[in-house]
Amino acid sequence: MASLLQDSLCEISLQAPPPSKDYYHLKVSKEEVVLRVWKVTNPCKNARALPGEDRKSHRELLVDNQMQGTIKRVFGPETLEYIVNLCQQHYDYLVRLPESLIICILSFLSWEDVKSISRTCTRLQQVCNSDGFWEQAERVRCGTGSAPLEGLSPAIQQKLLVFRRRRALLNKSRQQRRKSTTGYF
Incomplete structure (x- = not known):
């Protein structure tokens, strides 16, 4: 450590x-x-x-x-x-961990715990709002498909929906770029 x-x-x-x-x-x-x-x-x-x-x-x-x-x-x-x-050498090791490891740890917490921990410091707030975290959270809790969002708080539902829309737009733009680079002429 x-x-x-x-x-x-x-x-x-x-x-x-x-x-x-x-x-x-x-x-x-x-x-x-x-x-x-x-x-x-x-x-x-x-x-x-x-x-x-x-x-x-x-x-x-x-x-x-x-x-x-x-x-x-x-x-x-x-x-x-x-x-x-x-x-007094009482260090805060959690915020000093690499982001990928923090995301892995946070994936085991409940949504309410994630909401609470995101309020503790700027670093954890940034990690909890990152696309990497929401991708991992969606994969772990909702599977890879478009799972229903019942039982989640409205704030969590909104974040997941925004993440899904952003991911869909990103995939669409990648497809368009691929089509334009391969071209038909």
Whole structure:
């Protein structure tokens, strides 16, 4: 599982909450946490603030209340909790798996569980909305044919119908391309 971990475990950039106009960048690697800040100053005051950078090892961050407070204020308490978990080596391996493996795992879940897991993070939402997932889901749950959709929630029914229509249009365009490339003249 350790091979799934890339050097960068988490990277977030955003503007600080009002009234501040400063920009922050937080990067968590396997070894350290780097917090960069770009202070936005009033140009009329002729005061130039240079970008700042604070580097801490995971162990140092866990005891540094000031840096934790800054992360909490700028990025929110949920992000601070996530960063602290990463520093304590509580990694989220599921989102780091290859997409094909995630799709395979999701194919064993119920539709309601897929709906719930797609709301947990951007990566899983992208996988749950991908054509690869819906192709696998249709194959596993509905077979290869045009199986009835009774018993499924309206949202799932709509996604399957959209996927089927998109697949039919794609097949039709491929057939037309084949006809045009083989030609009759």
